Amino acid sequence: MTWVITRLCRDCVDQGCVEVCPVDCIYVYDGEDKSTFPNQLYIDPEECINCGVCEPECPWEAIFEDEQVPPVFTDDTGxxxxxxxxxxxxxxxxxxxxxxxxxxxxxxxxxxxxxxx
Ligand code: SF4
Ligand code: SF4
Structure with a gap:
């Protein structure tokens, strides 16, 4: 189980989530392939310890537990x-x-x- 940052984060990226993550598993993409990785943050599913503390810190309500990701954002889990x-x-x-x-x-x-x- 992991948590997922959905496209509600896109171009918002205020990074309130980064500050509270106890294992620093929330990342920004620094590469050139912006069409694959648009401007949002990403959670590494192998590092996330499923603590959930990032979710209430997100003012854009962009973070969901993977099993709770709304269907319209299914692609964001992948x-x-x-x-x-x-x-x-x-x-x-x-x-x-x-x-x-x-x-x-x-x-x-x-x-x-x-x-x-
Ligand atoms: S707090 Fe929410 S909107 Fe801000 S960077 Fe984190 S996931 Fe994106
Ligand atoms: S659930 Fe916890 S470990 Fe996972 S990204 Fe959020 S704050 Fe970090």
């Missing part, structure tokens, strides 16, 4: 696992303080990705 194919191209990002989204922005982001919850 995308997080794909980190294992090219681990050298990933690093733990420096945490930057960014403004928190408003409730309206959070809802708009979900709508953009076809998710309603």
């Amino acid at each position: 995308l997080n696992a794909k980190i294992l194919d090219d681990k050298d191209s990933f690093s733990v990002p420096e945490v930057e303080e960014k403004p928190k989204p408003s409730p309206q922005q959070i809802e708009e982001n979900k709508t953009k990705w076809g998710y309603s919850a």
